[in-house]
Amino acid sequence: MAKYNHREIENKWRKIWAESPVNIDDGKKPKYYCLDMFPYPSASGLHVGHWRGYVISDVWSRYKLLNGHYIIHPMGWDSFGLPAENYAIKMGTHPAKTTADNVTSIKTQINQISALYDWDLEFSTTDPDFYKWTQWIFVKMFKAGLAYEKEMPINWCPSCKTGLANEEVVNGACERCGSDATKKNLKQWMLKITQYADRLLDDLDKLDWPEKVKKMQADWIGKSYGAEVDFAVAGREEKITVFTTRTDTLYGATFMVLAPEHGLAASLATDDKKAAVEAYIYESSLKSSVDRLQDKEKTGIFTGSYAINPLNGEKLEIWLADYVLADYGTGAIMCVPAHDERDFEFAAKFGLPIVQVIAKDGIEIPDMTEPYCEPNGTVINSGDWNGMESSHLKATAPEMIEKRGLGKKTTNFKLRDWVFSRQRYWGEPIPIIHCPDCGCVPVPEEELPLLLPNVESYEPTGTGESPLAAICDWVNTTCPSCGASAKRETNTMPQWAGSSWYFLRYIDNKNNDVLVDKEKASKYLPVDMYIGGVEHAVLHLLYSRFYTKFLYDIGYVDFEEPFAKLFNQGMITGKNGVKMSKSKGNVVSPDDLVRDYGCDSLRLYELFVGPPELDSEWDDRGIEGVFRFLSKFYNLVLENKDKNVKPTAEMLRVRHKMIFDITQRLNNFSLNTVVSGFMEYNNKMIELSRNGGIDKETLITGVILLAPFAPHIAEELYKELGGSKLTPGSDTKLTPGDISWSVFANSWPVADEALMADNEKEVAIQLNGKTKKIVLMPADISKDDALAAGKEVLGERLSGEIVKEIYVPGRIVNIVVK
RNA sequence: GCCGCAGUGGCGGAAUUGGUAGACGCACAGGACUUAAAAUCCUGCGGGCUCAACACCCGUACCGGUUCGAUUCCGGUUUGCGGCACCA
Numbered sequence: 001m002a003k004y005n006h007r008e009i010e011n012k013w014r015k016i017w018a019e020s021p022v023n024i025d026d027g028k029k030p031k032y033y034c035l036d037m038f039p040y041p042s043a044s045g046l047h048v049g050h051w052r053g054y055v056i057s058d059v060w061s062r063y064k065l066l067n068g069h070y071i072i073h074p075m076g077w078d079s080f081g082l083p084a085e086n087y088a089i090k091m092g093t094h095p096a097k098t099t100a101d102n103v104t105s106i107k108t109q110i111n112q113i114s115a116l117y118d119w120d121l122e123f124s125t126t127d128p129d130f131y132k133w134t135q136w137i138f139v140k141m142f143k144a145g146l147a148y149e150k151e152m153p154i155n156w157c158p159s160c161k162t163g164l165a166n167e168e169v170v171n172g173a174c175e176r177c178g179s180d181a182t183k184k185n186l187k188q189w190m191l192k193i194t195q196y197a198d199r200l201l202d203d204l205d206k207l208d209w210p211e212k213v214k215k216m217q218a219d220w221i222g223k224s225y226g227a228e229v230d231f232a233v234a235g236r237e238e239k240i241t242v243f244t245t246r247t248d249t250l251y252g253a254t255f256m257v258l259a260p261e262h263g264l265a266a267s268l269a270t271d272d273k274k275a276a277v278e279a280y281i282y283e284s285s286l287k288s289s290v291d292r293l294q295d296k297e298k299t300g301i302f303t304g305s306y307a308i309n310p311l312n313g314e315k316l317e318i319w320l321a322d323y324v325l326a327d328y329g330t331g332a333i334m335c336v337p338a339h340d341e342r343d344f345e346f347a348a349k350f351g352l353p354i355v356q357v358i359a360k361d362g363i364e365i366p367d368m369t370e371p372y373c374e375p376n377g378t379v380i381n382s383g384d385w386n387g388m389e390s391s392h393l394k395a396t397a398p399e400m401i402e403k404r405g406l407g408k409k410t411t412n413f414k415l416r417d418w419v420f421s422r423q424r425y426w427g428e429p430i431p432i433i434h435c436p437d438c439g440c441v442p443v444p445e446e447e448l449p450l451l452l453p454n455v456e457s458y459e460p461t462g463t464g465e466s467p468l469a470a471i472c473d474w475v476n477t478t479c480p481s482c483g484a485s486a487k488r489e490t491n492t493m494p495q496w497a498g499s500s501w502y503f504l505r506y507i508d509n510k511n512n513d514v515l516v517d518k519e520k521a522s523k524y525l526p527v528d529m530y531i532g533g534v535e536h537a538v539l540h541l542l543y544s545r546f547y548t549k550f551l552y553d554i555g556y557v558d559f560e561e562p563f564a565k566l567f568n569q570g571m572i573t574g575k576n577g578v579k580m581s582k583s584k585g586n587v588v589s590p591d592d593l594v595r596d597y598g599c600d601s602l603r604l605y606e607l608f609v610g611p612p613e614l615d616s617e618w619d620d621r622g623i624e625g626v627f628r629f630l631s632k633f634y635n636l637v638l639e640n641k642d643k644n645v646k647p648t649a650e651m652l653r654v655r656h657k658m659i660f661d662i663t664q665r666l667n668n669f670s671l672n673t674v675v676s677g678f679m680e681y682n683n684k685m686i687e688l689s690r691n692g693g694i695d696k697e698t699l700i701t702g703v704i705l706l707a708p709f710a711p712h713i714a715e716e717l718y719k720e721l722g723g724s725k726l727t728p729g730s731d732t733k734l735t736p737g738d739i740s741w742s743v744f745a746n747s748w749p750v751a752d753e754a755l756m757a758d759n760e761k762e763v764a765i766q767l768n769g770k771t772k773k774i775v776l777m778p779a780d781i782s783k784d785d786a787l788a789a790g791k792e793v794l795g796e797r798l799s800g801e802i803v804k805e806i807y808v809p810g811r812i813v814n815i816v817v818k
Numbered sequence: 819g820c821c822g823c824a825g826u827g828g829c830g831g832a833a834u835u836g837g838u839a840g841a842c843g844c845a846c847a848g849g850a851c852u853u854a855a856a857a858u859c860c861u862g863c864g865g866g867c868u869c870a871a872c873a874c875c876c877g878u879a880c881c882g883g884u885u886c887g888a889u890u891c892c893g894g895u896u897u898g899c900g901g902c903a904c905c906a
Contacts, residue, residue, distance in 0.1 A: 171903085212822065216901060219821085224905075244906060257906095298904085328905045335906085341819085342904055414905055537901085577899085608843070610830065614823095615899085622830070625843040631858095664834090673832070676842035683842090764838040769887035771838050804886055812837050816886045 002638050004631040006598025010712040014114060020734045022744040023116050025070040031524050032069035034061040035503055035563075037532025037540070040078045040495075041102035041124075043087055046109045047580050048588045048606065048618055049572035055606045056569055056671065057531040058115035062708035063666060065116070066748040072524055074121035074506035075110065077103050080131075081495025082160055082176055085426035089459055095426045096454070099126060112594050113603070114711060121506045125498030130505060132449035133515035134497050135431040137547065139442040140554055142432070146192040147420070149440060154419050156184035161460035162423045163188060165494065166416050167220075167539045175539075186464050189430055189491060191418040193546050197221055199560075200415075200545055209566040210613075216537045222414025227398035228330065229407035231256060234306040234315060238264060243329030243412055246336065247397035248375065248390045251382035252357035253334040254347065255317045256307050257300065260284035261326035268318055270304030277303055277320065284322045298323050298346050310406045312383060321346065329412055337371065344371035357381050358390045418543070420494060425458035425467045427492030435479035435486040444480050452492075466490040499540050500547040503527050503562060514556075521557050530563040533571065541566070567669065570615040572606075577617060588618050600710035601627040604678075607671040607709070629679050630713055636686055637703070637717045640694050647695035652755045654684050655698040660751035662705045678706060696721060707743045718743035761810035765793045768816055772797065783807045790815060 025031075036057045039050070061073045079099045087102075088095035103124065110117070123130045141147040155164040157174035163186055168175040193200075201221045204214045226245035233240060240256065258265050260281045269277035280301040300321030307316045316334075323342060324333055337347035338356040347354055356364055358377040365372075379388045385397075398409030421430065431443035431450045443450050453474045458467050468490040469475060479486040501515070507524045508516040516525075526548075541563070548562040573579055574586030581587065593602045604626040610616035647655075658681040665674045685702065688694045700721050707714035723743060739745045761779050763786065764771045773793050777786060787805050790813030791798060804816035 212901080215822075219902060222905065226906085242906080246906075323904050323906095325905060333906050340906065342906075345904095412905075534900085608830085617830075619830070619844075622844050628858095629843090672830095673842080676832070679842050762838075766838085766887075769837090769885090774838060806837090806886055808837055812887080814837085814886055 002635055004634040004713075006600065006630075006713070007595075009716045010114070010599050013712045013715045016715075016734065017114075020736060020739065021118075022739050022742045023065055023071045023073070023118070024737065024739065029068055029070040031072060032061070032064040032529075033072040033524060033527045034064065034529045035073075035506075035527045035531070036075065037530070037536065038076045038078050038499070038502065039106065040081060040083055041099055041106050042083065043091075043098065043102050043105075044582055044587070045106060046590060047572075048590050048593070048602075049580055051113060051590050051602065052572050052606045052609075052612070053531055053533070053569045054110065054113050054115055055603050056567070056612055057529070058113065059603070059607070059671065059708045060529060060531070061116050062711065062744070063748070065744055066704070066708065066746060068747060071116055072121075072506065073116045073118060075115075075117045075119070076122050076502060076506065077124040077126075078495065078499050078502070079103065079124040079126040080427050080493075080498055082162075082424065082426075085424060085458070086160075088426070094454075095458070096126070099124070109591070112590065112599060114599050121509050123502075123505060123509050125502060128449045128451055129510075129512065130502075131428045131498065133505065134428050134493065134501070135443070135448050135450055136445060136515060137501060137551070138428075138493070138497070139431055139445060139448070141191060141550060142440070142442050144550070144554065146195065146550065148190055148192065149187060150190050151185065151187040153183040153185045154188055155181045156186075156464075157181055158462075160424075161462040163419055163421060163464075165419045165496075167418075167542070168494075184464060186421075186423075188419050189421045189432075189489075191420050191546075193418045193543075194413060194415055196546050196549055197223065197413045197415050199549055200542065203545070203549075203561055206561060207566070208564060210534075210568055213534065213537045213541065213566060213568065217542055220415065220538045220542065223411055224413075225398070225411050226409070227401050227407050228410050229310065229334065229401055231307040231310060231316070231334065233264075233268070233318070234308055236305070238267075240264065240307055240318070240332050241330045241407070242332045242334045243410065244334055246339065246375065246394060247401060248379065248385075248388075248393035249336040249339045249357050250309070250311050250334070250397070250401075251385065252336040252338050252355045253309055253316060254314075254337060254353040254355055255319060255335045257319045257321045257324050257333050257335055257343075257346070258303075259324040259326035259331040260320050260322055262320075262324075262331045265303075265320050268303040268305040273302065273304040277301055280320055287322065298342070298349055300346060300350065302350075317352065319346075319350070327416070328414070338368055339371055339373055341371050341373060344368075355381055418546075420497075421491035422494050423464055423466045424460050424492055425452075425455070427494065428452070428497055429468065430489045430491055430493060432489040433477060433479055433486045434489060435482060435484055437484055438479055438481045438486075440489075441479055441481045441486070447480075450488075466492060468492070496540060496543045500543040501551070503530075503544070504548075504551075504557065516556070518556070518558075525557065526559045526561065527563045529565045529567065531567045531569060534568040537568075567613070569612050570610070572609070572616055572618050574618060577615065580618075588620065593620070593623060597623050597627045598630075598712070600713050601630055604630070604675050604709055608675040610672055612669060612671050625679075626675065629682060630710060632686065633678075633682050633702070633706070634713060634717065636682065636689055636694070637699050637720060640689055640699060641696065641721050643693040645693035645695045647697060649755075651688060651695050651698050653758065654681065654688065655701050656751045656753070656756040657681075658698075659701060659705065659749045660753070660756060663748070663751065674709070678702075678709070701749050704743060704746050704749055707746075711743075714743045763790075763810065764812050765790045766812060766814040767794055767797060769814055777810075779810060783809075786813055787815075789813070 034057050036054055061071045065071050084099050085095050088098045091098055138147060155169045157164055157179055159177050159179035160174060169181050173180055201218060201223055204218060224245045227247045228241050228243050230239045230241050265281055300319045303318045305318045307318050309316055335343040337343040337354045339358060354368055357380060359380050360372040360377055364380055375394045376391045379385045379390050379393055402408045429450050429452055433441045435441050453471055455471055461467060475488050477486055477488055504516045508520045511517055544562050549560050551557045552560045578584055578586055590602060601623055605623040608626055661677050662674055665677055685694050703714050703717045758779055760776045762774050763777045765773045765775060775793055786807045794815060800817040802815060803818050806814040
C-alpha cells in the first residue's frame with residue numbers, strides 16, 4: 001500500500017500554484033468577493049482558532065471558483081491601534097518596527113493554510129498610501145459637516161490613557177483591557193453617525209446576515225417612537241419638555257424627574273430646598289458612570305417646584321434623580337408609576353401617588369403592588385381617552401398631542417455620535433489645523449497623507465493630550481487658508497478608522513489618485529461574503545456600514561451596504577471551553593499539526609470539529625481521523641486508477657448521491673457534515689472497490705468535490721487519474737494563464753437525480769409507532785403491498801383490531817391496533 | 819431584570835417538511851497480521867434484563883400536551899452560554 005506523503009505532495013503543489021495561480025480574471029467570469037476580517041499583526045502568532053475562519057473562507061472561495069467565478073480573496077493588516085502600540089511599548093521597540101516584523105511572521109503562518117489569497121492586493125492600514133485615504137475620508141466628512149469638535153465628558157480608559165467610543169465600553173469597562181472606564185472632560189473629534197441612524201437601522205433588512213447580529217445592531221441603534229410633551233412649571237415662565245414612548249399613559253403621570261445635570265435642575269429648587277438640591281447635584285457629579293450603572297437603589301430629591309400635567313392640570317412634584325439619563329431624550333421624564341417599573345420603585349420609596357390609567361385584565365387595581373407595564377388594556381382615568389385600547393392609543397397619541405399644541409411626535413435613538421479622537425501615538429493623525437482666525441481648517445487634500453511623525457517617545461501621556469503634542473516642529477505650522485501661524489490637531493484616529501473602509505481598497509490598492517477607481521468598485525464590489533468573529537457585531541460592522549453609506553452619498557461607490565452576506569464562525573477554545581490565550585497556556589499552534597499531518601488534514605479537521613457557527617473545544621487527537629480518511633482515499637484512487645472498471649448502476653448511484661449530499665451540505669454551510677459525508681462515501685467506495693473495483697469517473701468526481709477542502713491532495717490525485725490533458729505521473733507543464741492541468745479548471749459536478757434513485761428502500765415496520773423490524777422493499781412498491789408486507793412481518797404480534805394503517809413511501813409502515 | 823442561543827452515548831457531534839435516534843469521527847475493548855512493536859485491517863461499543871442470542875423494556879435536561887408517530891411542534895420548569903442593561 002502506498003504511503004500518503006503529505007509533505008511531499010503539499011510542497012510540490014504549493015510551488016506549482018505559486019508559479020501558475022489557478023484563480024484567473026479573464027474579464028468574463030462573474031466575480032465573487034470573499035473576505036476575511038483582516039487581522040492585526042499580533043506577536044503571538046496564529047493558533048488553530050484563527051485558522052478556522054480562514055479555512056472556512058478559503059473553502060467557500062474555492063467552491064465558488066469551481067462554480068465559475070473569479071475570486072477576490074485578499075488579505076491585509078489592521079496594523080494601527082492600541083494592541084500594536086501597547087506591544088511595542090512593552091518591547092521597547094518602535095511600533096513601526098514591531099508591526100512590520102509581526103506582519104512578516106504572521107504572513108508565513110497564514111501561507112501554511114494554502115488559501116487562494118492574492119498577495120498583490122495586500123496592504124497595511126499603516127501604509128501612508130493607504131492612510132492617505134483614511135484621512136481623505138475624514139476631510140470629506142469634515143466638509144460635509146459630519147466631523148465636528150466638541151468638548152464633553154467622554155469615556156476614558158485610565159489604563160490605555162485614551163478616550164473611547166461608546167461602542168468600546170462594555171459593562172462600564174474598556175473593551176480592550178477590561179479596566180473600568182471613567183469620565184473625562186475632553187475636546188474631541190466626533191463623527192455624526194447619528195445622522196445615519198435611520199438608514200443604518202432600515203437597511204438591516206436588506207442584509208443576509210445572522211439575525212443575531214442584525215438584532216444587536218438594531219438594539220444598539222435603539223430607535224423608539226413617542227412624543228416630546230411640554231409641562232409648564234407652576235408659577236414660572238420655563239417649561240420642561242420630556243420624551244416618552246408611552247404617551248398613552250400621560251394622564252397617569254403623577255410626578256416628574258429631571259437628571260441632576262438638567263439645565264433647570266438647580267434653579268427649580270425653592271429656597272427651603274436649595275442647599276439640599278445643590279448637595280444632591282454635587283454628589284451625583286462625583287459618581288462615576290460605573291457607580292451610576294451599578295447603583296440600582298434609587299436616590300432622589302424633591303425640588304419644591306411643581307409642574308402642570310398638560311392634559312388634566314394636575315400639579316406634579318418635580319424631583320431630581322440620577323436614574324434619569326442626562327444625554328438621552330431631553331434629560332427629563334414624566335413619571336407614570338402605575339405603568340413603569342422604575343417610576344413605580346421611585347414612587348414607592350418616596351411615597352408619591354400612583355394612578356392607574358390602563359386596566360389590567362379589565363379591572364382597576366385598588367392598591368397596586370407592582371406596575372402593569374404591558375401596553376394593552378382599556379384606558380381608564382384618562383378623561384376623553386377613556387375606553388380606548390392602550391396599544392392603539394400608544395401609536396396615535398403623539399399625533400394627537402402635537403395637534404393640541406402640547407408637544408410633538410418624535411423618535412429617539414440610543415445611538416450616540418462617535419467619539420473619534422484618541423490620545424495615542426499609533427494612529428492616523430487627524431488632518432486638521434487649528435487656526436486662531438479661521439478655526440478648524442482641513443489639511444488640503446493634495447497634501448495628504450499627513451504623515452505620522454517618526455519619534456523616539458511615543459508613550460501615552462495620560463493627561464488627555466496626545467504624545468504628538470510634544471513634537472513642536474510638527475505641531476507648529478501655518479494655516480492653509482490664511483497663512484497665519486497655526487497648530488496641528490494632535491489626536492489620532494481610532495483603530496476602527498482604517499478598518500471601516502479597507503475592503504474597498506483591495507480592489508485598487510495601488511491607486512494614488514482616488515481611494516478606489518469607480519469602475520473597478522462597480523465591477524468588483526461590494527463584498528459578497530464576509531467571514532469573521534462575532535465580536536465585531538456592533539463595532540467594526542456598524543462603522544463600516546456608516547462609512548460606506550457616506551461614500552455612497554458623496555458618489556464614490558454605487559452601493560449602500562458593504563457586506564452582502566456575513567458569516568460568524570464560532571470560537572475554538574481549549575479544554576472546557578476556556579478561551580485560548582498565552583497566559584492560560586492552552587494555545588494550540590497549527591505549525592506542529594501541519595508538519596505531522598499536513599495542511600489538508602488540518603483544513604479538514606478545522607471543519608470537522610463542529611458546526612462552523614458554534615464554539616468548539618479543540619482536541620488534537622481527532623485529527624487522526626481525517627488523516628486516516630485522506631490516506632484511505634489516496635490509496636483507493638491509486639489502487640483503482642488503472643483498472644478501467646466500467647461504472648455499474650451502484651457506482652453511479654454512489655457518485656451522484658455523493659455529489660448531491662456534499663453540495664447540499666456545502667450550500668447549507670454545514671461544513672462539519674461535509675467532512676463526515678466524504679468519510680461516509682469514501683467507505684462506500686472502498687466497499688465497491690473490494691468487490692471488483694470502482695470506475696475512474698466516480699473517483700475523479702470525488703477528487704473534484706474534495707478540492708475546495710483539501711486542495712493539495714486533490715491536485716495530486718487528479719493528476720494521477722489523468723485529469724484533463726495530463727499524463728499520469730509526468731511532470732506538470734505550466735504555461736501562464738493555462739490552468740488545464742489543475743483540478744480547479746473543472747466545474748462543480750452536478751447530481752443526476754435519476755441516477756441517484758435506489759431500487760430498494762429500507763422500510764421501518766412499526767406497531768403503534770414503535771419500530772419492530774426493518775425490511776427491504778422495492779422503491780416503487782404500492783401502498784397496499786407495503787402495508788401487506790408490513791403486516792406479514794409483524795405476524796402474530798398483530799393482535800387486536802387494526803384502527804389505522806400508515807405508509808410513508810420508502811420509510812415507514814405503521815400499523816395501529818387497539 | 820429583558821432578549822437570543824443551546825442541553826442527544828465515555829467524548830466531538832449526525833438526524834429534509836414530525837417518520838428507522840446515535841451517521842461520521844475520537845477514545846476504549848477484543849481479534850488478525852508481526853519474533854515484537856508501530857502502521858494497517860476486521861469486530862464490538864447508550865442503558866436495563868440475559869451465560870449468550872432472540873425478544874422485551876427504558877432512553878435526546880426535567881414535567882406535561884398535540885399526534886398513528888416528537889430530538890423536531892406547543893405550554894411550563896431547569897441549567898449553561900452570549901447580548902443588552904435605569905434609553906422612560
